[in-house]
Amino acid sequence: MVRQGNIDNPPKTPLVPGFECSGIVEALGDNVKGFEIGDRVMAFVNYSAWAEVVCTPVEFVYKIPDDMSFSEAAAFPMNFVTAYMMLFEVANLREGMSVLVHSAGGGVGQAVAQLCSTIPNVTVFGTASSFKHEAIKDSVTHLFDRNADYVQEVKRISTDGVDIVLDCLCGENTGKGLSLLKPLGTYILYVSYTFLEYCFSNLLLFIAFQWWQVEKVNPIKLYEENKVIAGFSLLNLLFKQNRGGLIKGVMDKLLNLYNNKKIKPVVDSLWALEEVKEAMQRIHDRGNIGKLILDVEKAPTPLVSAKYILHTWCSHTA
């Protein structure tokens, strides 16, 4: 991917992956308002979240509700903000609509399923490895094996397709997803951050590159079929396009849903920093349901008395 020049500013190795974390505020930048040392917080970070101490601009930091654990908080921001913005900011999910989501057992998939359940009469079609079906069957309406012909499976149940397709697979799935849309339906291409992190951390650029292989779309065809195609990258929105203020409003809504017990992050398992390779292998083997958390307290010789991912140092400068 990097070799092919398909992304801007590719990260240079060595690098510390990770885009979100939770922990305790250890230090504040000059003039930072709204936080104090000792606050329990979760945060977005532009790389380097897989660390014991993290520094990030204050606009990317959010207080953790009292009854949310650090591991839940480390699993919350990326998945739920991504799911919420795709469903409600890009696609305008409303009562009675239908949604197709791939990797329904993953972090974003589970967040999508939970957020869909907050709207009356929403049908969720999901794909996932068959061995996950028992664990997640209550969260989606119709589950298909990830290797099944999901286009045919969906059409068998809903002949005129679905209103929203959320696609993290890309490649030939873009054409399939567009073909499944009802008139006025929305196809959204996004990326699974866990997948990208896995590729980067293992230098599996050829795998990541496959994601980038996708046919271009003719706007006239969209016009003729009354369809919408969108791309969504939370990382670009946060770190390249300066939309932190917008995300703040979304986080407020999501924390309100959490406090009302409408949504709850799904934590698959906790891992020591030294176990990152095994944790990544679990993702690669599609063994996880929900989010894997790197827990710095599980490290045998912590450099500082860290709580979960990090102590966060908040600065108001970017």
Place this chain on the structure above:
Amino acid sequence: MVRQGNIDNPPKTPLVPGFECSGIVEALGDNVKGFEIGDRVMAFVNYSAWAEVVCTPVEFVYKIPDDMSFSEAAAFPMNFVTAYMMLFEVANLREGMSVLVHSAGGGVGQAVAQLCSTIPNVTVFGTASSFKHEAIKDSVTHLFDRNADYVQEVKRISTDGVDIVLDCLCGENTGKGLSLLKPLGTYILYVSYTFLEYCFSNLLLFIAFQWWQVEKVNPIKLYEENKVIAGFSLLNLLFKQNRGGLIKGVMDKLLNLYNNKKIKPVVDSLWALEEVKEAMQRIHDRGNIGKLILDVEKAPTPLVSAKYILHTWCSHTA
């Protein structure tokens, strides 16, 4: 366009153009409910609206409010439903957003401007021929000449672009429109029906063909830039995709806005059926502000005592 095979089921000549009309119900199909002979109605028609008597399925027929004239009603459905669905169903217009619309003096352009004014703090950028600016300057926030470099003009006022681009120009304007979008912004390609009717009625297929020349869009670019591209064709939605039920709900909302004096169709001028050539020339010369109406009462020898476009015969069969 037809020669190049770029549209499905191209109309065969001779044909009667026209997709909307108003008039009095003259006859009802078997089992038609909700209408009576003599009702004042407006309707969508799949071609053949430029006639004294029209037949259309009952799902495309709507009663005219008491204080709406027949000429207003003939100018209402296509422009306002198109504008409403693009702004609120596809693009999710909300408070504080900004919209760019081309042909701001045309029927859809004026409907867009009026609907934007129903949402607080919406900025409307419009392009139109300079000689129309005086007449429409109060309806949009910023007006540019149609030959100006509107990308630069918009960026001079709003450096980060706009939230919604409504483009009926297509061709190279698709790329320009996409470049003007803010992150999470929506570009919508639609067609001006008046323009298409003009092309068909004058067999100017080479002009229509230019509209169809547009670069394909890379979904990865949408992903990287957080952008949305959509196409909207009300005719296909109505007559190919069977979404008459959805349009009924939109018409209810629009008639409510009309009754509350929030919106009002802009009628440019009335013409006899025999004057259709001159009327089309006025559109081609961009002389109109709002909709041109063919008024069958202006015909020198009407075959029936027709009121404006037609007497409508409603059938519940398609």
